[in-house]
Amino acid sequence: MPRFNFWTVVMILTWLLLFVLLFIPVGSVLVSSLYDQSGNLTFANYLKFLGEPRFHRAFINTLVVGFGGLFGALLLGSIMAFCVSRFVIRGGKFVSLLAILALVSPPFIGAYSWIVLFGAGGVVRGFLRDLGINMPPIYGVGGILIVFSLKFYPYVYLMVSGALSNVNRSLEEAAEGLGLTPWQRTFKISFPMVFPALTAGGLLALIHAIADFGTPRLLGRGYNVLATEAFTLYSAEVGSNMSMATTISVILILVSMVFVMLQRYMSRRNVYHGNMINKPNRIQLKGWRNVLAHVAVYLIGLCGAMPVIISVIYSFRKTNGPVFQNGFALQSYERILFNLGDVIRNSVSFSVAAVVLIVIVGTVVGVLVARRTNFNTALLDGAFMVPYVMPGIVIGIAFIAAFNTGPIVLTGTATIIILSIFIRRLPYTVRTTASSLRQISPSMEEAAISLGYSPFQAFLRITVPLIVPGIIAGGMLSFVTAINELSSSLVLYVGSTMTMPVRIYLLILDGDFGTAAALSTVLLLLSGCAVYIAFRFMGRNEQALL
Amino acid sequence: MGYLEVRNATKQFGASFLALNGVSVAVERGEFFTLLGPSGCGKTTLLRSIAGFNDLTSGEITLDGSNLRIVPPHQRDIGMVFQDYAVFPHLSVFDNVAFGLKPRKVPAAEIKTRVTQALDAVRLGAMADRLPAAMSGGQQQRIGLARAMVINPRLLLMDEPLSNLDAKLRIELREEIRDIQKQVNIATIYVTHDQEEALAISDRICVMNAGRIEQVGTPQEIYGNPQTRFVAEFVGTLNVFQPGAARDGMLNQLGLAAPDDASWAVRPERLDLVAQGSAPAGAAVLEGRVSKFTYLGREAHVQVETPAGLIVVQLANPGMAATRAVGEVVCVLVPRDAPMAFGADGARIGG
Numbered sequence: 064m065p066r067f068n069f070w071t072v073v074m075i076l077t078w079l080l081l082f083v084l085l086f087i088p089v090g091s092v093l094v095s096s097l098y099d100q101s102g103n104l105t106f107a108n109y110l111k112f113l114g115e116p117r118f119h120r121a122f123i124n125t126l127v128v129g130f131g132g133l134f135g136a137l138l139l140g141s142i143m144a145f146c147v148s149r150f151v152i153r154g155g156k157f158v159s160l161l162a163i164l165a166l167v168s169p170p171f172i173g174a175y176s177w178i179v180l181f182g183a184g185g186v187v188r189g190f191l192r193d194l195g196i197n198m199p200p201i202y203g204v205g206g207i208l209i210v211f212s213l214k215f216y217p218y219v220y221l222m223v224s225g226a227l228s229n230v231n232r233s234l235e236e237a238a239e240g241l242g243l244t245p246w247q248r249t250f251k252i253s254f255p256m257v258f259p260a261l262t263a264g265g266l267l268a269l270i271h272a273i274a275d276f277g278t279p280r281l282l283g284r285g286y287n288v289l290a291t292e293a294f295t296l297y298s299a300e301v302g303s304n305m306s307m308a309t310t311i312s313v314i315l316i317l318v319s320m321v322f323v324m325l326q327r328y329m330s331r332r333n334v335y336h337g338n339m340i341n342k343p344n345r346i347q348l349k350g351w352r353n354v355l356a357h358v359a360v361y362l363i364g365l366c367g368a369m370p371v372i373i374s375v376i377y378s379f380r381k382t383n384g385p386v387f388q389n390g391f392a393l394q395s396y397e398r399i400l401f402n403l404g405d406v407i408r409n410s411v412s413f414s415v416a417a418v419v420l421i422v423i424v425g426t427v428v429g430v431l432v433a434r435r436t437n438f439n440t441a442l443l444d445g446a447f448m449v450p451y452v453m454p455g456i457v458i459g460i461a462f463i464a465a466f467n468t469g470p471i472v473l474t475g476t477a478t479i480i481i482l483s484i485f486i487r488r489l490p491y492t493v494r495t496t497a498s499s500l501r502q503i504s505p506s507m508e509e510a511a512i513s514l515g516y517s518p519f520q521a522f523l524r525i526t527v528p529l530i531v532p533g534i535i536a537g538g539m540l541s542f543v544t545a546i547n548e549l550s551s552s553l554v555l556y557v558g559s560t561m562t563m564p565v566r567i568y569l570l571i572l573d574g575d576f577g578t579a580a581a582l583s584t585v586l587l588l589l590s591g592c593a594v595y596i597a598f599r600f601m602g603r604n605e606q607a608l609l
Numbered sequence: 610m611g612y613l614e615v616r617n618a619t620k621q622f623g624a625s626f627l628a629l630n631g632v633s634v635a636v637e638r639g640e641f642f643t644l645l646g647p648s649g650c651g652k653t654t655l656l657r658s659i660a661g662f663n664d665l666t667s668g669e670i671t672l673d674g675s676n677l678r679i680v681p682p683h684q685r686d687i688g689m690v691f692q693d694y695a696v697f698p699h700l701s702v703f704d705n706v707a708f709g710l711k712p713r714k715v716p717a718a719e720i721k722t723r724v725t726q727a728l729d730a731v732r733l734g735a736m737a738d739r740l741p742a743a744m745s746g747g748q749q750q751r752i753g754l755a756r757a758m759v760i761n762p763r764l765l766l767m768d769e770p771l772s773n774l775d776a777k778l779r780i781e782l783r784e785e786i787r788d789i790q791k792q793v794n795i796a797t798i799y800v801t802h803d804q805e806e807a808l809a810i811s812d813r814i815c816v817m818n819a820g821r822i823e824q825v826g827t828p829q830e831i832y833g834n835p836q837t838r839f840v841a842e843f844v845g846t847l848n849v850f851q852p853g854a855a856r857d858g859m860l861n862q863l864g865l866a867a868p869d870d871a872s873w874a875v876r877p878e879r880l881d882l883v884a885q886g887s888a889p890a891g892a893a894v895l896e897g898r899v900s901k902f903t904y905l906g907r908e909a910h911v912q913v914e915t916p917a918g919l920i921v922v923q924l925a926n927p928g929m930a931a932t933r934a935v936g937e938v939v940c941v942l943v944p945r946d947a948p949m950a951f952g953a954d955g956a957r958i959g960g
């Protein structure tokens with residue numbers, strides 16, 4: 064018989080929260096997909112999905128961009144991770160910074176910058192044409208894959224470089240002593256050791272690629288994926304088809320879940336806890352190998368950060384309406400200042416509100432999960448995986464499906480946007496809090512208790528100060544995610560609750576790249592500040608960004 | 610009646626694992642009492658039950674005559690030193706040691722003098738303002754010791770405090786712990802699996818095995834007069850004679866007898882090597898061949914293959930002449946008072 068105490072209340076409230084913000088919306092999506100427009104229970108939507116070539120194509124396309132993005136990210140990410148962690152690369156920290164830039168760059172702007180360079184009227188393409196080289200524009204599946212590879216490689220890079228620098232050098236030396244060649248050593252020793260990190264990074268790239276809505280929207284030119292189909296069906300002015308949009312959402316969730324399970328299955332045996340006594344040395348390469356390694360690393364890093372660099376440059380270009388002129392000016396920023404102040408205010412206030420909620424609820428629930436281990440908390444831990452596999456667009460549609468009518472009506476409010484960000488980011492905070500609590504030796508609190516502090520006081524005076532820096536850092540990183548969140552806000556916003564990413568998306572659709580670039584630069588600046596504060600609190604730890 | 614008394618302590622984990630199986634001990638005021646045993650023997654469980662971090666399934670614990678089990682751990686006034694030091698990384702050395710004085714409402718000026726004294730006692734006086742993170746394991750454990758002592762607890766508990774330190778520091782710090790404990794004259798319960806440490810530091814040792822007490826006694830009693838075969842083997846090393854005609858002949862010669870199912874054993878340092886054939890009165894001789902010679906500086910171990918099994922002889926201060934070649938024929942001298950007999954249940958016979 065469990066005692067009815069503080070933690071019981073927390074447990075009940077947590078389940079209530081999950082119920083309202085997760086199970087009801089997901090349930091609504093499921094229910095809605097099972098009814099037709101006139102309200103009859105039917106599998107027609109799923110049959111339609113199976114029957115119509117348009118949806119087949121979107122499904123196949125989703126898998127193509129998913130796996131294409133995965134392999135591109137794996138290739139670029141592992142090359143960079145291997146070079147940076149095993150060879151002496153000048154400016155290694157700068158390279159990591161480039162990867163972080165690519166990671167926190169505002170959505171959409173990536174795709175658009177590539178259009179600016181390689182689109183129909185692209186700068187680089189025009190330049191090459193003048194030289195007599197004719198290259199096809201970047202639109203279509205090829206363009207999407209290039210952008211995905213460059214956008215998602217940091218996931219693989221950060222995961223794998225962390226794992227590679229923790230492989231005990233003695234293991235490789237032992238293999239060397241047994242007569243294995245360098246190639247054999249790499250594939251038989253190092254590769255299995257970093258395999259879990261590789262699959263984890265790959266999974267992040269895959270899930271983000273499947274969920275990404277902006278890149279195929281801008282670059283696809285008719286190459287539709289499930290995320291864009293769902294949005295089109297939901298947002299069509301005429302003949303909006305909510306039940307078909309929810310059907311596609313369910314399929315998107317299923318696809319993501321299959322891959323999460325697959326990754327767990329693949330890396331189930333490969334968990335190594337290396338002791339850190341003998342860290343690997345970086346080798347100083349000589350001659351052409353050295354040049355090659357540097358070129359590879361910097362090429363990947365600069366290409367990944369290219370969108371950011373382009374948008375910062377373009378934000379300072381002189382414009383006449385949406386048309387760029389020669390020279391530089393601050394006109395784009397003036398337009399933001401005079402016309403778009405409320406968008407920035409919205410973004411900042413929604414993100415701050417979401418982060419405050421995330422930090423408070425996430426910490427309390429994280430303590431619950433870490434300290435009260437029983438059946439219920441294990442179940443809770445599992446339930447928190449659900450938002451992780453839900454693409455933003457699906458969360459948005461689910462929230463509309465759940466809170467448009469019925470007892471709680473939230474559509475069109477700021478609350479619904481804040482809550483959608485909150486539920487998506489909450490799992491990360493719960494997990495990081497729980498894992499940092501598990502790292503604190505229980506004897507620390509016991510020492511305080513033996514010195515005369517009650518268990519609650521001991522927790523407050525010893526454990527809390529030890530986890531607070533991590534919590535603040537985690538909050539800052541949640542802020543980065545929150546302020547860059549596009550796809551769910553795009554479904555949930557109304558005129559008065561428009562956020563910066565939504566505005567950037569609309570500006571790009573309107574062809575006003577100057578203002579979009581300036582707004583992106585502001586967004587980047589805000590994200591940069593948050594990352595800086597986070598690193599101040601927990602040391603430079605790129606892996607925490609994942 | 611002892612200062613701290615544990616009576617019939619039983620602790621059950623899960624359905625099947627009995628960590629403590631009816632343990633009773635009594636510790637006197639100012640006594641240094643050590644719980645010694647292999648891992649999993651229940652010594653840490655007993656210590657944590659006294660501290661209050663886990664409760665007994667059944668049994669009694671009294672301190673100075675009053676029931677301890679009903680007192681919550683933070684009101685027991687018992688100092689504890691941990692294996693992993695448990696030094697608070699976000700507090701300075703001074704604040705770590707002062708931490709336990711604050712809930713006791715000690716005035717600030719007194720805190721300062723008491724903490725300074727405690728830090729001087731553990732030779733950390735010069736490091737009061739440092740953060741412990743960058744300090745060595747030995748220094749961190751000194752902080753842990755000062756922190757537990759400064760509150761003048763009614764009892765001091767130490768859970769393998771030296772097991773994470775290197776060998777030389779371990780010896781140095783155990784001497785310091787012993788000296789400080791004698792100075793402040795506080796009843797201390799010390800948990801370790803290191804028999805040499807237990808012998809060096811304790812007033813009395815309680816040897817535990819599988820949730821039960823094997824023997825309680827002074828270091829001399831435990832080592833010199835072990836009451837069970839487990840104690841004899843765990844504390845020190847033991848040669849066990851193989852049953853057979855050779856053993857029985859030797860026992861006959863010495864005039865020793867025990868039931869048929871008893872086993873006979875002897876400590877290596879009680880044996881000696883003698884010239885062939887000469888057996889002084891009241892001793893027996895086993896002839897055999899040297900199968901291994903190990904030189905250890907202040908002693909040497911000679912392993913001899915005898916008709917009564919492999920016997921190790923420990924020679925003190927081995928000079929050049931003591932060196933034995935493998936295959937050499939030697940005689941092992943067994944004095945009459947050296948062999949110990951243990952019954953089939955492991956209990957000592959005679960002795």
